[in-house]
Amino acid sequence: MNRRIIPIGVAALLMLLLVPPVMADTISLTIPQIATFTQLDESNPIAVTLMTGTSINGVNFSTIWAGLDGPQWANVGLDSLSIAFATGDSFSLDLWNTNENPWQFQLFVELSDGTVLSSAAVTVPIGVEDTFVVDLGTQTGSLTIKSVYFQVSGNLPLGPPTHQDRNAEYQIIPQQVPEPGTLLLLGTALICIGGVTRLRRR
16 A cells, blocks of 8 residues: 555645635525515506515515406515625525416526626426526626515416416525535545545555
8 A cells, every 4th residue: 555645635635625716606595584575576566475474494475466467577575685796606596386376487686786687487387396596697896786586477367267366376495505615625525535445445
């Protein structure tokens, strides 16, 4: 067995720990932040969005277009943010459609310079949870995330004639984002353990 391999491995581990890695992060919100979401804009002032409850997983909302027909939408989110980000980062939230009809959802992020970025618009089936991701692009040095909102929309009324629906019900869920340092330490530890195990077998 070459006894120089272990000191070299230790030196490599120290370099990995001392030199900060350059990696993209996924940014999300907390449940308390999501619980402050309000209706920011709408296709018709009759539309109203209510926060209907919270759980350990996320926050429940109901957007109601009472008596309205045709294409309707509402933007539900938070516009008092100031979240820093780096080039290559993304913003992500999950959404679970708890309604008995499919609704269309799209996640938007507005930056401090007025730039508006968005995920793809997705029609989320009944009882399905989907992940929405917005690429934040290039950081110029001072940009922050100013606002975050979901646009919920549908061509009303939804559903069959026997059960026409004008109420969107959904749960917004934060992404579980691991710390970059935790990922680095875990990956390095696994590599080192694997290397030591192979040396002992020789």
